[in-house]
Amino acid sequence: MSTTHASNASSSSSKAVVHRWSQTLIPTTRDAPSDAQMPSHIFMTRAGYIRPVGAGIYNYLPLAWRSLQKISHIIREELDAAGASEMLMPALMPTELYAGTKRDQDYGDLLFQLEDRHGRKTALGPTHEEVITDLMCGSLTSYKQFPLNLYQIQTKFRDEARPRAGLLRCREFIMKDAYSFHLELDGDAGLNATYDKMYQAYTNIFTRCGLDFSPVEAEAGPIGGSASHEFMVNCVNGEDTILVCPVSGYAANVEKAEIGNRNHDWTTAPTAEVTKHHTPGMPGIQLVAEHLGTDAAGMLKTLVMQTQEDTPRWVLAVVRGDHEVNEAKVRDAVGTAVQMADEKAAKEAGFAIGYVSPNMLEKLDMVMVIDPDAINNASWATGADESDHHITGFNWSRDLPSAQDKAIVADIRNAAAGDPSPRAEGATLEAKRGIEVGHIFKLGTKYSEAMGLSVLDQNQKKQDVIMGCYGIGVSRTLASCIESSHDDNGIIMPAAIAPYHVQIITIKPNEDGVLDHAFSLADELAEQGLDVLVDDRNERPGPKFKDADLIGIPLRIIVSSKAIEAGQVEFKQRTDEGKAQLINRSDVVDRCVSLIAH
RNA sequence: CGGGAUGUAGCGCAGUUUGGUAGCGCGUUUGACUGGGGGUCAAAAGGUCGCAGGUUCAAAUCCUGUCAUCCCGACCA
Numbered sequence: 001m002s003t004t005h006a007s008n009a010s011s012s013s014s015k016a017v018v019h020r021w022s023q024t025l026i027p028t029t030r031d032a033p034s035d036a037q038m039p040s041h042i043f044m045t046r047a048g049y050i051r052p053v054g055a056g057i058y059n060y061l062p063l064a065w066r067s068l069q070k071i072s073h074i075i076r077e078e079l080d081a082a083g084a085s086e087m088l089m090p091a092l093m094p095t096e097l098y099a100g101t102k103r104d105q106d107y108g109d110l111l112f113q114l115e116d117r118h119g120r121k122t123a124l125g126p127t128h129e130e131v132i133t134d135l136m137c138g139s140l141t142s143y144k145q146f147p148l149n150l151y152q153i154q155t156k157f158r159d160e161a162r163p164r165a166g167l168l169r170c171r172e173f174i175m176k177d178a179y180s181f182h183l184e185l186d187g188d189a190g191l192n193a194t195y196d197k198m199y200q201a202y203t204n205i206f207t208r209c210g211l212d213f214s215p216v217e218a219e220a221g222p223i224g225g226s227a228s229h230e231f232m233v234n235c236v237n238g239e240d241t242i243l244v245c246p247v248s249g250y251a252a253n254v255e256k257a258e259i260g261n262r263n264h265d266w267t268t269a270p271t272a273e274v275t276k277h278h279t280p281g282m283p284g285i286q287l288v289a290e291h292l293g294t295d296a297a298g299m300l301k302t303l304v305m306q307t308q309e310d311t312p313r314w315v316l317a318v319v320r321g322d323h324e325v326n327e328a329k330v331r332d333a334v335g336t337a338v339q340m341a342d343e344k345a346a347k348e349a350g351f352a353i354g355y356v357s358p359n360m361l362e363k364l365d366m367v368m369v370i371d372p373d374a375i376n377n378a379s380w381a382t383g384a385d386e387s388d389h390h391i392t393g394f395n396w397s398r399d400l401p402s403a404q405d406k407a408i409v410a411d412i413r414n415a416a417a418g419d420p421s422p423r424a425e426g427a428t429l430e431a432k433r434g435i436e437v438g439h440i441f442k443l444g445t446k447y448s449e450a451m452g453l454s455v456l457d458q459n460q461k462k463q464d465v466i467m468g469c470y471g472i473g474v475s476r477t478l479a480s481c482i483e484s485s486h487d488d489n490g491i492i493m494p495a496a497i498a499p500y501h502v503q504i505i506t507i508k509p510n511e512d513g514v515l516d517h518a519f520s521l522a523d524e525l526a527e528q529g530l531d532v533l534v535d536d537r538n539e540r541p542g543p544k545f546k547d548a549d550l551i552g553i554p555l556r557i558i559v560s561s562k563a564i565e566a567g568q569v570e571f572k573q574r575t576d577e578g579k580a581q582l583i584n585r586s587d588v589v590d591r592c593v594s595l596i597a598h
Numbered sequence: 599c600g601g602g603a604u605g606u607a608g609c610g611c612a613g614u615u616u617g618g619u620a621g622c623g624c625g626u627u628u629g630a631c632u633g634g635g636g637g638u639c640a641a642a643a644g645g646u647c648g649c650a651g652g653u654u655c656a657a658a659u660c661c662u663g664u665c666a667u668c669c670c671g672a673c674c675a
Contacts, residue, residue, distance in 0.1 A: 030610085031609055054667090055667065129675095508633065539633095544635090579635090
C-alpha cells in the first residue's frame with residue numbers, strides 16, 4: 001500500500017484498487033424478489049451483493065465479497081494482535097469424531113450429515129471443537145506449549161429448520177471460530193486472561209467495523225461451559241431480546257438475565273373459596289384465564305420437569321401465568337440439570353398434563369421451585385389436577401402451607417422489561433432487540449475430558465486441558481450492519497467495511513475527456529490508499545445515482561465535462577441529503593482522504 | 599416438525615373460478631432522439647406455465663402424486 005495518512009483506514013492490506021463498474025458484476029434491480037422481507041435481505045439483493053442459490057444458500061457477488069474480505073481483515077489484525085494464530089480446518093469431518101462428546105445427538109437434525117462412497121458417516125462442520133480437540137490430542141504434549149489460541153475463517157454448515165432473512169440465518173455461512181488452550185484459569189497463561197483479551201479484541205473488531213453493538217452476558221447453551229458473552233448489534237429487527245439496566249450498565253441475553261430482589265409473602269389472607277370449573281378444549285392460558293374471569297397474571301403456570309440424573313426426580317416449576325420458565329435458572333435452583341418431563345411418563349405418574357397445580361406437592365415425592373412473583377396473590381387460578389378442569393381461589397397459606405417448608409423460592413423465569421435490575425437498587429430493566437454477531441465462551445474441560453486431551457504439568461501430574469472458544473458470524477456481521485444502517489434508497493456502508501471507499505460517477509462518459517479525467521482522479525485516490533469504483537457505464541445520470549444510493553459507497557464524486565472546464569467536480573457523502581456540492585478538483589483527494597481517515 | 603401460502607420470460611405480476619393461439623410492466627438487444635434522480639419513439643429477442651403421471655378431441659387452467667420456495671410458530675454456538 002502507498003504511504004499515506006489514510007492507510008490505517010483503508011482496511012485492505014494490499015494496494016488500493018480502481019475498478020470499473022462495466023468490468024465487474026453488480027446486477028442491481030428495481031424490484032426486490034417477493035420473498036425478501038428484511039431490509040438487509042432486500043437491499044443486498046437489489047444492490048447486487050448477493051443472489052440466492054437455494055434455501056439459506058447464497059452467492060456472494062463481488063461487492064459482498066469485498067466487504068466480507070474487509071471484515072475478515074479487521075478480524076485477522078485484531079486476533080493476531082491478541083496473540084492468536086490463523087489456521088484452516090476442513091469443512092468435512094467424520095461423524096465418529098463426535099463419539100466422545102455425543103454432540104451429534106445434541107445437534108440432531110441441525111447437523112448436515114452424509115455418507116461417502118464407502119458408507120462412512122460424514123458431517124459438514126457446524127463448528128470445530130471436536131476437530132481441533134482431536135488435533136491437539138496429537139500435538140499438545142507439554143505444559144510448555146501453553147497458552148495457545150488458534151482461529152480460522154471458514155464456511156460452516158447448519159441444516160436450519162427454517163433459514164430466513166437472507167444472510168442473517170443461512171444454512172451455509174462464513175464464520176470465524178477460535179479456540180484457546182490452558183492449564184489454569186488464572187495468571188498470564190490462564191483461560192481468564194485470554195478470555196479478557198478476546199473480549200477486548202471483539203470490542204475492537206466491532207468498533208472498527210462501525211457497528212452499534214452491545215456486549216451482553218449470555219447462557220452458554222448446548223455448547224456447554226461456564227461463562228459467556230454475546231456481542232449483539234443493536235437493531236429493532238433483531239431476533240434476540242436483551243435486557244439492559246440503564247443505571248448500572250448491566251446487559252444480558254433474555255436467557256441469562258438475572259432479576260433483582262423481589263419480595264414474597266406467604267401469609268396473604270385468602271379472599272375466596274376454592275372453586276372447580278369445567279374448562280374443556282382451551283389450549284392457551286389466555287383462553288382459560290378469560291373463561292375464569294381473570295388474566296394470565298392471575299394464574300399459576302405449573303411445569304412438570306425431571307432432573308437428568310440416573311434416577312430422575314420430578315421437578316415442579318411454578319411461575320405466574322404471564323411469565324416464562326427458564327430452564328437454566330431451574331437447573332441452578334435445583335442444583336442439577338433438568339429437562340421438560342416426558343409427557344407419557346408424567347401422565348403415568350399421575351400428572352394431569354395441562355391441568356397441573358402446585359397441590360401435587362402433597363401427592364408425590366418431588367422438588368418444587370416457585371418464582372417469587374407466583375406467591376403474592378391472595379387468590380390464584382390454576383389447574384385442578386384433572387383433565388379439562390381448573391380451580392380458582394387457590395391461596396398458598398390456606399391451601400398448601402407445606403410449600404413454605406418444602407418448596408424452593410427462586411428466580412426461575414425469564415426477565416422482562418420492567419423487572420427490577422439485579423445491579424442497581426430501584427432501577428428497572430429495559431428490553432432491546434439485537435442480532436448476535438459474536439459469542440465467547442469459557443468451555444472449561446468439557447471437550448478435553450470427553451476426548452482425552454491432557455498433558456503432564458510441571459509436577460508430572462496429568463491435567464485436563466482447559467479450553468475457551470470464540471465465534472464471529474462474518475457473513476452475519478455484514479448483514480446486521482446493513483440491517484442497522486440503511487435508508488429508503490439503499491445501503492449506507494461504514495467506510496471500514498464498504499466494498500469501496502469512493503464511487504466516481506461519470507456524466508456523459510462518451511464525451512471527450514470525461515472518462516480520462518475520472519480515471520486519473522481514481523488513480524490519485526488509490527495512491528492515497530482509497531478503493532475506488534468508477535461508474536463508467538454509458539447510462540443516463542438518473543439510474544447511476546439510484547444505483548449509487550443502493551450500493552451505499554460512503555463517498556461519491558461526480559465527474560462531468562461542465563465541471564471539469566471550471567476545474568471542479570461534485571462531491572457528496574452517502575449520508576448527505578440532497579444534491580452534491582461543487583468543489584475544486586484540486587481539493588477533492590484531500591477531502592476524501594480526511595473523511596475516510598477521520 | 600405443526601399451520602398457511604406460492605411456483606407462468608432475468609425481476610415483479612395477470613391469466614386458473616368457467617379447459618380452446620402464452621400475456622402485461624420493468625429489465626435486455628438494435629437504431630434514432632436524448633442526457634443531472636430509474637427518459638421518448640420505433641423494432642426485436644426471451645417461456646417444454648416447477649416436475650411426473652392422469653382425465654380430455656384439447657390442460658398454465660381439472661385430478662393425483664412429487665419437488666421447490668416463502669410466511670407464522672416450534673427450534674436455534
